[in-house]
Amino acid sequence: MIDLPSSVDDREVVLDDVVIYTGRMIKAALEALHSWGRARRVTLLAMVDSSTHREILAQQGFVGESTYQ
Secondary structure, rough: OOOOOOOOOEHHHHHHEEEEOHHHHHHHHHHHHHOOOOOEEEEEEEEHHHHHHHOOOOOOOOOEEEEEO
């Protein structure tokens, strides 16, 4: 388990996911993050964005490669 500060209130957070496929992992991470407070900004970093099966609306801030089929 990762040690987080007691609160992420008013902080900027970067979530890193290797491959964005359905977006469910990002949704779960955001829900878990809310237990530490409300971040000022959450930015998504992904090595690969495979949005052909996206179930959850997620806008990545940084992406290495997109695979649109």
